[in-house]
Amino acid sequence: TQLLEQSPQFLSIQEGENLTVYCNSSSVFSSLQWYRQEPGEGPVLLVTVVTGGEVKKLKRLTFQFGDARKDSSLHITAAQPGDTGLYLCAVNFGNEKLTFGTGTRLTIIP
């Protein structure tokens, strides 16, 4: 059984601060995706990383894929209230399914 852990489970910070959330797997995976889910809606894809050591940027969000292909981080610079939501990582172990983490619930306080 492949395990996927996200940390922290909950995070509440002031607007303008920086933050990092983490996604760790017990096994090596082929690719990793980050999603954001807002209340009452389905998750929306933010980014996909497929190469060990890869770094991708999406405005104030920076995504990093670990060299060993077992972990990833999401860093948000100068957080804004619009960043509030549930952040989910999901990994592909080489088949047509994804395994999702339990998520980090982020709250940005104005």
Add this chain to the structure above:
Amino acid sequence: NAGVTQTPKFRVLKTGQSMTLLCAQDMNHEYMYWYRQDPGMGLRLIHYSVGEGTTAKGEVPDGYNVSRLKKQNFLLGLESAAPSQTSVYFCASSYSQGASTAYEQYFGPGTRLTVT
């Protein structure tokens, strides 16, 4: 494009009743999935389909059945609902990207089901 749509949005069932959740996608995606989301449990895969006429079990298939008679539709059935099936159900679709297959998921808005 509507993307992925789900009906109904909300439903309340009594224990033992049956119902079918409908998912439709207009992106010509090969792959479709049903997940349930419970507090603290993340998204768990119930069943999925890799093409029209095919279905496969996911992580938590017991108590559910599915059918994919048309490429654009994926139905999830509960034959005899139980309180443990109270959850939010999400449908998603995906496609293969060849060498860098990542199966990026496109989700519907969800169905909130309560079983009393």
